[in-house]
Amino acid sequence: MEHELLRYERLAEDLSSIIAGGNLRPGERLPSVRRLSRERQLSVSTVLQALHQLEDRGLVEARPQSGYFVRHAPAPHEQPNARSTPEEAVPVDVSQRLIRVLQTGGRPGVAPLGAALPASTLLPLGALQRLYGSVARRHPRLLEGASHINMDEAALTRQLVLRSVGWAGPLAANEFVITNSCTEALGLCLRAVTQRGDTVVVESPTYHLMLQLLETLGLKALEIPTDPRTGLSIEALDVATRDGQVSACLLVPNASNPLGSMMPDEHKRRLAKLTAERGVAVIEDDIYGDLYFGSKPPRPIKAFDKAGNVLLCSSFSKSLSPALRLGFVAAGRYRRQVALHKTVSSGGTNPITQLVVAEYLESGSYDRHLRSLRRIYERQVDAMRAAVARHFPPATRMTQPLGGFVLWVELPDQVDTTALYDRAIAAGVAYVPGELFSASGMYRNCLRLNCGNPHTPAIEDAVRRLGELLAS
Numbered sequence: 001m002e003h004e005l006l007r008y009e010r011l012a013e014d015l016s017s018i019i020a021g022g023n024l025r026p027g028e029r030l031p032s033v034r035r036l037s038r039e040r041q042l043s044v045s046t047v048l049q050a051l052h053q054l055e056d057r058g059l060v061e062a063r064p065q066s067g068y069f070v071r072h073a074p075a076p077h078e079q080p081n082a083r084s085t086p087e088e089a090v091p092v093d094v095s096q097r098l099i100r101v102l103q104t105g106g107r108p109g110v111a112p113l114g115a116a117l118p119a120s121t122l123l124p125l126g127a128l129q130r131l132y133g134s135v136a137r138r139h140p141r142l143l144e145g146a147s148h149i150n151m152d153e154a155a156l157t158r159q160l161v162l163r164s165v166g167w168a169g170p171l172a173a174n175e176f177v178i179t180n181s182c183t184e185a186l187g188l189c190l191r192a193v194t195q196r197g198d199t200v201v202v203e204s205p206t207y208h209l210m211l212q213l214l215e216t217l218g219l220k221a222l223e224i225p226t227d228p229r230t231g232l233s234i235e236a237l238d239v240a241t242r243d244g245q246v247s248a249c250l251l252v253p254n255a256s257n258p259l260g261s262m263m264p265d266e267h268k269r270r271l272a273k274l275t276a277e278r279g280v281a282v283i284e285d286d287i288y289g290d291l292y293f294g295s296k297p298p299r300p301i302k303a304f305d306k307a308g309n310v311l312l313c314s315s316f317s318k319s320l321s322p323a324l325r326l327g328f329v330a331a332g333r334y335r336r337q338v339a340l341h342k343t344v345s346s347g348g349t350n351p352i353t354q355l356v357v358a359e360y361l362e363s364g365s366y367d368r369h370l371r372s373l374r375r376i377y378e379r380q381v382d383a384m385r386a387a388v389a390r391h392f393p394p395a396t397r398m399t400q401p402l403g404g405f406v407l408w409v410e411l412p413d414q415v416d417t418t419a420l421y422d423r424a425i426a427a428g429v430a431y432v433p434g435e436l437f438s439a440s441g442m443y444r445n446c447l448r449l450n451c452g453n454p455h456t457p458a459i460e461d462a463v464r465r466l467g468e469l470l471a472s
Contacts, residue, residue, distance in 0.1 A: 007042060011050040019059055019070055030060060030068040053295075055375055080397045080410040082225045082233070083442065089199040089220035089245075092439045094211045098432075101421065105430030111462030114430030116257060116318075116406050118452040122376060123321050124360075124369050131356045142351045151339075151348035152178045155358035160328060163361070167289070167300050167312070175330045177339050178349045182287050182315035185329040187213050188345070189311040190248065192337035193281035194219055198247040201240060203232050205408070205437035205446070207257040207285070210250050214439070221439035222246060228399045228408070231256060231263035234270050241278050248281040254298045255288035258408045258437055258448040260381075260401020262298055272304040281334065282310045287318055288404040290370055293378045298403070308333030316357060318404075319373060320366075326353050376454075377405045383455035384463070391467030405451040408434075410443075415470055417447040429466045 018024050031039075036047045051068050054060040060068045105114030136143070157173050164171040179185040186209075194200065196218035202210060204223035214221050222240055225233045231253055240246060249271075253263035263271075275282050286300045302312040311334055315327030326349060331338040360366055384407050388398055397410040411417065417433040424431060434446025453459060 008046045008049040008053070011036070011040060011042065011047065012053040015050065015054060016059060024070050026070050028070050029066070030070070032067055052371075061375065061379065078397050079228045079399055080408065080446070082227045083204065085204045085223040085225050085236075085442070086440045089222040090439050092211045092215040092219070092221050094208060094436050094439070095215050098208050098212060098436050101432055101436065104425050105432075107425070109428055110425060111429045111459060112453055113449045113459075113462060113466070114432050116404075116448075116450050116452065117322060118318060118377075118405065119454060120321075121454070122373060122452075123319075124365065125321060127365060128321060128324075128356060128360065131359055132352065135352055135355045135359065139352070139355060142355070151342065152176060153351055153354035153358065155362075156354040159358050159361040160330075164330070166297060167286075167303060169303065171302075171312075171330050175332060175335055177329050177331055177335065177342055178354060179313075179315075179327040179329060179342065180325045180346055180349050181317065182285060182313050182327040183209060183213075184342075184346065185313035185315070185327045186210065186250070186283060186285060187217070188338045188341045189281075189283040189313060189329060189331065189334070190214070190217055190219065190250070191341045192331070192334045193283070193311070194247045199245055201237060201246055201249040201251075201280075202439070203251060203256060203259075205258055205434065205443055206250075207252055208432065208436045210285070211436075211439055214250070223439060223442075226256070226259065226261065228259045228261055229402070230267065231259075231261040232267075232271075234267050234274070237271065238274060241274070241280050244278070246278075246280050248283055249275060250283045250285075251301070252285045252288070253301055254286055255291060255401065255403025257288065257404065258399075258406050258432075260399050260404055260406065260408070262292070262294075262402040263301075265299055265304075268299065268301045269304040272301050272306070272310060276305070276307040276309040280309075284310055284312050286312055286314045289314065290319055291374055291377055291405070292403040293374065293381075294402065302330060302332075305332065311338070319370060320357070320360070324353055324357065325350075326357055374403075377403075377451070380451045380453070380455055381405060381407060384449060384451040384459075387455070387460055387463040388449070388467070391464045393467070393471040407449045407451055409447050409449060410434075411445045411447070411470055413445055415445045417470075418444055420469060424466060424469055427465050427469055429462045429469075431466065 033047050037044050061071050062068055157176050161170055161173050199220045199222050201222050203226040224236045284301050292298050302310045312330040316324055381401050395412050399408045418435050421433055432448045434443030435441050
């Protein structure tokens with residue numbers, strides 16, 4: 001086994017060197033699997049292992065019935081800079097504007113570049129539907145009632161514990177609470193660690209749904225400068241938490257929404273230590289953690305938590321199906337409070353869905369699906385970046401996401417994406433205006449695009465129409 005491992009890694013490195021040296025250019029076909037097997041005297045499976053490693057590193061891509069090709073590099077484009085943010089916490093008021101944007105963006109005939117949702121064709125819906133039928137037949141008593149006490153199915157908790165070996169390692173089973181979504185998980189955590197009027201640190205820009213949660217709970221947001229590559233500024237967080245006025249941090253450190261940034265491990269370590277020392281709870285949204293573009297999975301802040309101070313939240317909505325409404329939180333020392341809020345607010349999460357996902361995870365299908373899905377999302381993000389570079393006004397900046405499937409675009413200062421939104425909908429294109437990602441109304445010249453759909457000619461044309469509108 002070890003000998004075979006070394007052989008496929010050696011082949012992967014040899015092919016990588018050929019690509020890096022320019023001897024195989026983007027778009028060119030690699031030697032066939034059979035040829036590599038014959039010439040290197042390797043088994044076909046060993047050659048495929050090497051090619052899969054190169055796929056994970058973003059160097060090659062497989063094309064059905066055609067073989068493996070060198071990937072095209074993403075269109076070069078200058079990234080936005082982190083911006084200065086208000087020094088004071090502010091009340092949040094985004095919900096009504098956001099609801100209108102999401103409703104109009106979902107109209108028939110409007111290109112789906114707004115809400116961050118994956119195309120249904122990318123999801124294993126057939127396999128999940130078959131599992132629903134199978135689980136319901138084998139466990140008929142699950143339909144007989146519901147519990148507000150024993151809410152978490154042991155089979156799913158066990159799978160989450162096994163998966164946590166790669167996250168933080170491993171987490172205890174009694175730390176988990178199964179929820180109806182990642183959104184519910186975040187809301188439960190905020191209720192557990194804050195009181196009305198408290199201040200919560202958020203990234204700037206931050207995920208608009210987090211601002212909605214703060215608004216509904218009567219919490220104030222303190223925006224912290226955030227780098228498009230490395231995430232929230234630890235230095236700024238240090239300054240912001242010195243006076244004891246911050247109760248919690250609400251963060252997306254891995255493949256953040258909307259920037260796609262990835263916080264380095266050393267920053268996560270410093271953040272976990274700093275917040276624990278100052279009694280500031282950290283609510284971590286890791287919904288995109290499995291959808292990284294690099295060669296190895298990113299670790300959550302939870303991996304560096306020594307005090308039970310980090311509440312790790314996630315769900316399967318971006319990888320399996322938004323309709324599952326299945327999430328979870330590993331709540332650390334706040335588990336009892338989170339479970340109590342869950343019991344009172346919604347009781348147990350659908351037990352059939354819990355077992356369906358547990359069996360899908362146990363079968364190994366989820367990891368195989370993720371391997372493919374990560375490559376697809378990365379290609380779709382690259383295609384969207386290239387389309388924006390072709391069609392948007394000169395001086396446009398955009399992020400280069402390190403995971404997930406959203407793209408943040410910064411336009412020239414005179415462009416107001418909020419003012420132009422209705423005209424975009426009339427032209428059949430949706431997006432989310434940038435000011436909805438800021439409690440203080442920053443980023444009016446920015447927007448977020450959804451890259452969760454295959455980049456078809458229709459999507460390309462929608463980007464073209466949007467670019468013409470933004471340039472007018």
